[in-house]
Amino acid sequence: MPELLAYQLLFVTGKGGVGKTTVAAAIALLASExxxxxxxxxxxxxxxxxxxxxxxxxxxxxxxxxxxLVAMSMDTEASLREYLRVVAKVPKMGHIGPVARAFDFVATAAPGIREILTVGKLCFEIRAGRYDLVVVDASSTGNVVGQLAAPSGINELIRVGVVRSQTDWILEILGDPARTGAVLVTTPEEMPVTEAVDLAARLAAETPVHLACVVANRVLPELFGRSEELVFNELTRAATLDFVARNLQTSRELVEDVLAAARLAVTVRRDGVAHLERLRAGIASDVPLLYLPYLFARAHGLRAIRQVAHALSEELVT
Ligand SMILES: Nc1ncnc2c1ncn2[C@@H]1O[C@H](COP(=O)(O)OP(=O)(O)O)[C@@H](O)[C@H]1O
Ligand SMILES: [Mg+2]
Structure with a gap:
């Protein structure tokens, strides 16, 4: 199994909102650097x-x-146009209108066409050798299996001819564990972990793509060690609460609220640890599990991507 950045094609997937885009952008940034x-x-x-x-x-x-580093968004119609021009050598068309309509018709009739135009374009970039690594901010749980399974579906559907010769090399790239891998992102919570375990099984059963690694995102740091625990317990004593409230000239309830927040953070982390154990047990033991910390700073955009990329680079070293 290659080191993460040594792959040629990585599909980053997982439940909506777990951090797929963040992780895909961070992997790409790191590789380009x-x-x-x-x-x-x-x-x-x-x-x-x-x-x-x-x-x-x-x-x-x-x-x-x-x-x-180059970033792009998928557009299946543009992908079809490029395919016709570059691969099928159809001369440049003035109007794409009729082709687009025909495409819509075919794509609706034959499931998997749209998907193969997505995956095919990316495999094409690999084959053309313009990039060392293509990172895909892929669809979430529901759609990604269909996307990655499409080439084999079409291959089985049409066993001869030009389509077969196109899907063969796509499948060769997708199914090569030295070149292509899925990166499954999840968070230490009930549903994301359940979905991640299910998705890992479905990827293995229904697609040719092997699982490169699982990323546990937004992992809370160990907040309370033994000494913090002692201080915390001391703070929650009635006499201490009264003392603090009096000194701050505030109510005892307010001080208790602050401590309750700290207690909640600790509870959330402990629950998270249980979910992470379930995650580890639910995926094959040879699949690396990488941890990315919860970013507390209200960072978003490039700053957040840089922070996640940095955390990721440390995970890849160890
Ligand atoms: N490690 C992290 N710590 C804190 N917030 C994060 C972290 N990773 C992602 N986020 C935030 O979570 C939200 C969802 O992330 P995003 O990458 O868009 O998820 P997805 O692409 O899976 O829907 C965003 O607001 C993002 O900034
Ligand atoms: Mg996203």
Missing amino acids: QGRRTLVCEAEPKGDLARAYECGPTPFSGRRISDD
């Missing part, structure tokens, strides 16, 4: 990558973020 020519692509063009890098729009044709 190590001199790997990196393309990062959002599979669902919502502008989330542009927000993460605090840059302008990231079109299908790509936006250069730095010397070794």
Whole structure:
């Protein structure tokens, strides 16, 4: 199993809101800083990558973020146009209108066409050798399996001809564990962990893509060691509460509220630890589990991406 940044194609997936875009943007940033020519692509063009890098729009044709980093958003229609022009060598068309309509018709009739135009474009970039690494901010749990399973589905559907010759090399890239991997992002909570364990099983059963690693994002640090615990217990004694309230000229209830918040943070972390244990037990033992800390600073955009990239680089060293 290669080291994370040595892959050629990484699909970052997981339940909505767990940090897929953040992790994909951070992996791409880290790889590019190590001199790997990196393309990062959002599979669902919502502008989330542009927000993460605090840059302008990231079109299908790509936006250069730095010397070794380009960001793009998927557009299946543009992908079809590129496919017709570059691979099928169909001469440039003046109007895409009729093709787009025909495409919509075909894509609706044959499930998997849209997906293969997404995955195919990315595999094409690998094959063309323009990039050392392509990172995909992939669809969330529900859709990613269909996306990654599409080429084999089509391959089984059409066993001969031009489509077969196209899907064969795509499958070869997707199914090569030395080149392609899935990065499954989750958080130390009930539902995200349950979904991550399910998704790991579905990826293995239904797609050719192997699991490169699982990322546990927003992990709370150990807040209370033994000495903090002693101080905390001391603070919660009635006499201490009264003393603090009197000195601050505030109510005892307010002081108790502050302590309750601290207690909540500790409880959340302890629950998180239990979920992380469930996660570790639910995925194959040879799949690395990486931890990324909860960022408390109200960082977003590029600053948050840099912080996550830094934390990730430390995980990759150990
Ligand atoms: N380690 C972290 N600590 C704190 N906030 C985080 C962390 N990772 C992501 N976030 C925040 O969580 C939210 C969801 O992250 P995002 O990457 O957009 O998730 P997804 O792409 O899976 O929907 C964002 O507001 C992001 O800034
Ligand atoms: Mg996202």
